[in-house]
Amino acid sequence: RQPVSSASKMHGLALLLALAALAAADIPAPTIKFFNQTLDHFNFFTTPATFQQRYFVVDKFYKPGGPCFFYTGNEGALEEFYYNTGFPFDNAPSLNALIVFAEHRFYGGSRPFGDSPTRAQLGLLSVEQVLADYAVLIEALENQYGDLEIIALGGSYGGMLSAWFRIKYPSLVDMALAASAPLRMVSQLTAPGAFFSAVTDTFRAADARCPAIVQGAFTQLLQIAAQGAPGLAKLTQSFRLCKPLTPADVQHLSLWVNNAFVSLAMCDYPYPTDFLAPLPGFPVKTACELLINAPDNLQGLAAAAGLFYNGTNGTLPCFDIYAEFIECSDPTGCGTGPDGTAWDYQACTEIIYAPDTNNVTDMFPPRTWNVDLLTNYCQATYGVTPRPLWLLTSFGGGNITRSASRIIFSNGMLDPWRAGGFMQALSPSLPAIIIADGAHHLDLRPANPQDPQSVIVARAMEMDYLNAWLSEVRAEKRGEL
Numbered sequence: 001r002q003p004v005s006s007a008s009k010m011h012g013l014a015l016l017l018a019l020a021a022l023a024a025a026d027i028p029a030p031t032i033k034f035f036n037q038t039l040d041h042f043n044f045f046t047t048p049a050t051f052q053q054r055y056f057v058v059d060k061f062y063k064p065g066g067p068c069f070f071y072t073g074n075e076g077a078l079e080e081f082y083y084n085t086g087f088p089f090d091n092a093p094s095l096n097a098l099i100v101f102a103e104h105r106f107y108g109g110s111r112p113f114g115d116s117p118t119r120a121q122l123g124l125l126s127v128e129q130v131l132a133d134y135a136v137l138i139e140a141l142e143n144q145y146g147d148l149e150i151i152a153l154g155g156s157y158g159g160m161l162s163a164w165f166r167i168k169y170p171s172l173v174d175m176a177l178a179a180s181a182p183l184r185m186v187s188q189l190t191a192p193g194a195f196f197s198a199v200t201d202t203f204r205a206a207d208a209r210c211p212a213i214v215q216g217a218f219t220q221l222l223q224i225a226a227q228g229a230p231g232l233a234k235l236t237q238s239f240r241l242c243k244p245l246t247p248a249d250v251q252h253l254s255l256w257v258n259n260a261f262v263s264l265a266m267c268d269y270p271y272p273t274d275f276l277a278p279l280p281g282f283p284v285k286t287a288c289e290l291l292i293n294a295p296d297n298l299q300g301l302a303a304a305a306g307l308f309y310n311g312t313n314g315t316l317p318c319f320d321i322y323a324e325f326i327e328c329s330d331p332t333g334c335g336t337g338p339d340g341t342a343w344d345y346q347a348c349t350e351i352i353y354a355p356d357t358n359n360v361t362d363m364f365p366p367r368t369w370n371v372d373l374l375t376n377y378c379q380a381t382y383g384v385t386p387r388p389l390w391l392l393t394s395f396g397g398g399n400i401t402r403s404a405s406r407i408i409f410s411n412g413m414l415d416p417w418r419a420g421g422f423m424q425a426l427s428p429s430l431p432a433i434i435i436a437d438g439a440h441h442l443d444l445r446p447a448n449p450q451d452p453q454s455v456i457v458a459r460a461m462e463m464d465y466l467n468a469w470l471s472e473v474r475a476e477k478r479g480e481l
Helices: 013-022 078-082 087-095 127-145 157-168 194-206 210-225 229-238 247-266 283-293 297-310 337-349 371-382 390-395 416-420 453-477
Strands: 031-038 050-058 068-072 098-102 150-155 175-179 407-412 432-435
Touching: 031 127, 050 078, 050 127, 068 087, 068 127, 068 157, 078 098, 087 098, 087 453, 098 127, 127 157, 127 390, 150 157, 157 175, 157 390, 157 407, 175 453, 194 210, 194 247, 194 283, 194 416, 210 229, 210 247, 210 283, 210 297, 229 247, 229 297, 247 283, 247 297, 247 416, 283 297, 337 371, 407 416, 407 453, 432 453
Parallel strands: 068 098, 068 150, 150 175, 175 407, 407 432
Antiparallel strands: 031 050, 050 098
16 A cells, blocks of 8 residues: 655645656656546446546557556556556567556546545445456457557556456456555455564664664653643644644654655655655665654654655645544555545455554554454444455455466565565466565666666566566467467
8 A cells, every 4th residue: 555645645736747747758648548437337227327537548669469568557646656657668669568557446537426425436436346447448448459468567556456457357467567566465364563564674674773763762752742731742843743732633643653654665765756755765764864863762753754744855844744644444544635535445345454563573652453443433434344355255365376377476675565465476377576675666667777686687577477478378369378
């Protein structure tokens, strides 16, 4: 999951224009199209019957007979992923490939009911519906371009969708690259503390002193908060908060800091990026330096959190912790605005994350988050009961070798989501690629002169698999296999 700060969600069109302006030179502006998509693929009585699904097309590299890189859009506006995903653009010329990015229903410019859907309307937001959207869109593309070998790809939730797309629609999807896809986690196959322990390990890898300082800072934060009005005033000043902190705000402040550390770990790229926030290269190292060099642990904690929310050269005079982070069904963050609401609903129904913190295997204050607490929240917010085992039933979880093939699972050792991914090959046609110096789906980002050797090798391995599978698929079509 990709927690998104208000800097990434609140500025709407300004953000999208900025992303486009900062895009790598070799990612061309797409042709933006809309598809008259079926609203409910599983109920013939639903009205209205269709909505406008947005998708991006780049056909400058395409020649008849070439495959299609099909990006399975995830929980946000399509621009956010398009301008941060260079892998298809770097490799399309050698394959004569078409490139298509499909937007996820209820996000970005593909909202069937605008910014404020009702509870009943949110019922049309599900993994099953979005996979069907993508399947129908591919059929329409093949009506236009002819038979296409489909290479599904995506990162994080989008990576899960790519894998599930190959499993669910193997007659349409020939292969998939699922980057940083925590499929085991959403199938409830990982320990509750694994995710935040992985966040802590990423900070420990940057500087072994860092986790202990963070632990001490959180302890200091809670001790000062317990002092009453003087302590709350000190915290307000130390964290440069826009509004005076009250006793009811202390937990939210702590979670606001947690969200910053999760996001810094995810975005621990080797060069400056603007994916979730404007950050320097290796921002975890920068955050650790702020922690180590601060006058005290608390000021270091505030400075490290501010690195994420205010960016590298930020000018925010103060922090609005309720605008910048919203507590929701996903302890790793939902984002803000209509997209945040959509993800909150999905994390209340099918995409169930229940990681907790214990301050023993991780550096964060103890907090339990389980299915019972999640159910109470989801019933109160949306009137729904989570189905934590549904994705395991629907797609197989860790037992997919009987139903799946030609899926690459890639994970970076700096990415906390590795704790929920496949770290070992499941079969010869379900390989796992581990990127020693990789943060969140670094392999999908555009090639960069500052890339570590481990991601250069990973991308080459991924293309070796895809090329071999393309040869397989074409041989099958010729009746040779």
